[in-house]
Amino acid sequence: MRRIAVLASGRGSNLQALIDAIAGGDLAAEVVGVFSDRSRAGAVERARAAGIPAVSLRPRDFDTRAAFDEALFSRVDDVQPDLIVCAGYMRLLSADVVEAREGRMINIHPSLLPAFKGLHTHQLALDAGATEHGASVHFVTAELDGGPVIAQARVPVLPDDDVERLSARVLAREHPLLLATVGALVEGRVRLVDGQVCDHGRPLAAPLQLGDDDRLLG
Numbered sequence: 001m002r003r004i005a006v007l008a009s010g011r012g013s014n015l016q017a018l019i020d021a022i023a024g025g026d027l028a029a030e031v032v033g034v035f036s037d038r039s040r041a042g043a044v045e046r047a048r049a050a051g052i053p054a055v056s057l058r059p060r061d062f063d064t065r066a067a068f069d070e071a072l073f074s075r076v077d078d079v080q081p082d083l084i085v086c087a088g089y090m091r092l093l094s095a096d097v098v099e100a101r102e103g104r105m106i107n108i109h110p111s112l113l114p115a116f117k118g119l120h121t122h123q124l125a126l127d128a129g130a131t132e133h134g135a136s137v138h139f140v141t142a143e144l145d146g147g148p149v150i151a152q153a154r155v156p157v158l159p160d161d162d163v164e165r166l167s168a169r170v171l172a173r174e175h176p177l178l179l180a181t182v183g184a185l186v187e188g189r190v191r192l193v194d195g196q197v198c199d200h201g202r203p204l205a206a207p208l209q210l211g212d213d214d215r216l217l218g
């Protein structure tokens with residue numbers, strides 16, 4: 001799993017973390033393409049700055065969600081990725097494209113799943129009075145943010161937190177979490193087997209946890 005395609009809709013800081021880790025020799029992989037639903041996404045600019053092919057398609061140019069997904073993933077397939085990473089990709093993916101890539105597509109989500117699926121997770125955590133929050137990397141399934149969770153990073157929620165402060169604290173841990181999880185997938189330590197996340201061949205009883213040293217603890 002060394003050829004990585006990234007789907008992103010936003011500024012692309014998680015993509016940049018992957019690019020920088022690969023450039024620094026810390027991740028034995030290659031980002032072979034970046035794909036977006038937004039032509040002006042920061043992630044597209046970052047890809048092009050790094051010399052990585054970037055493709056953006058406009059959803060309004062397609063009659064249905066499925067037609068858009070089929071067109072986008074046809075371009076994704078062209079780069080023959082071993083692993084597809086959703087890094088701030090803000091569209092629900094059609095079941096067909098997801099099921100055809102089960103075990104080869106992951107997503108980083110800014111909550112401790114199964115808590116707070118969907119959008120606006122930091123506000124939801126604050127509204128719920130959560131004392132702990134964080135990020136999860138999971139395999140993508142047809143159910144939005146319902147796929148098997150591979151790894152998580154935890155941060156405290158502080159009394160004076162607002163969305164800006166909390167989201168910044170979570171984002172700072174997303175980057176090492178994504179790098180450690182992609183690394184575990186690329187080296188074959190982690191796999192999806194019969195719908196279960198396996199670490200060194202053993203089904204996980206709970207998600208791997210990102211330690212203070214940025215390593216994954218089983």
Ligand SMILES: Nc1nc2c(c(=O)[nH]1)N[C@@H](CN(C=O)c1ccc(C(=O)N[C@@H](CCC(=O)O)C(=O)O)cc1)CN2
Nearest residue numbers: 089090091092093107109118140141142143144145146
């Ligand atoms: N079938 C799946 N698709 C996606 C998954 C998944 O697990 N299964 N993960 C998401 C990423 N994501 C949160 O991590 C997410 C993306 C998009 C949305 C959403 O509600 N999108 C709306 C549009 C929102 C907007 O444009 O601002 C929509 O698609 O109608 C929620 C969560 C990637 N896709």
Ligand SMILES: NCC(=O)N[C@@H]1O[C@H](COP(=O)([O-])[O-])[C@@H](O)[C@H]1O
Nearest residue numbers: 010011012013014015088108109110
């Ligand atoms: N539901 C998906 C979602 O909210 N994903 C979140 O989008 C941000 C992308 O940041 P980035 O563009 O700087 O990597 C990240 O915080 C990621 O967890």
